[in-house]
């Protein structure tokens with residue numbers, strides 16, 4: 001029974017910052033539950049609308065396409081919703097609760113933990129509780145580039161969120177790699193993990209070997225929790 005239970009508790013995996021068709025195919029084949037497309041111009045992983053729509057077409061049923069924004073305009077988000085038809089929105093900037101809910105779409109709210117105003121467990125929980133309608137709360141490290149930094153953060157900062165009865169699904173991000181993710185899973189026991197730099201050869205250029213190793217590490221750690 002315990003092995004069946006641990007299978008039921010399988011940690012979901014989002015692979016973010018995809019820019020190439022072959023990387024979408026690799027992520028899906030490896031067993032990713034979600035693939036992330038970055039609509040933030042300054043990112044080296046940013047994709048355009050046409051490119052994103054084409055990548056989206058390669059994603060089969062039962063794999064979510066996540067559209068990621070950093071302080072985008074309402075029009076920019078609406079264009080992506082119309083032309084890419086993502087399954088989930090991810091707001092990774094300073095977006096208000098009203099902005100996030102205004103699109104009537106499922107969304108994840110990212111929190112850049114360790115940054116200004118998010119430097120204690122209580123402050124992190126208070127910030128999260130402003131977004132009770134989020135499908136998940138994603139926790140990333142703080143960086144001036146808003147995300148995709150490859151940097152990790154102190155998981156102790158999630159202690160209050162993890163104990164909160166009203167916590168939304170926890171997605172752990174920030175510098176995860178195949179050889180470190182098992183420890184992070186043991187510390188946080190998130191619903192899902194999210195990775196970008198740790199499965200790349202260069203920004204936006206994913207590594208088939210690193211994706212396979214990362215998925216294997218998560219699967220192994222999930223079975224033994």
Ligand SMILES: O=C(O)c1ccccc1NCC(=O)[C@H](O)[C@H](O)COP(=O)(O)O
Pocket residue numbers: 016017036038040043044045046068070092140145146147148149150151173174175176194195196197198
């Ligand atoms: O990936 C980016 O370039 C990026 C840029 C600006 C804001 C968010 C960005 N990515 C968001 C993600 O969900 C990443 O997967 C997350 O930040 C973790 O990245 P990494 O530490 O490189 O695994």
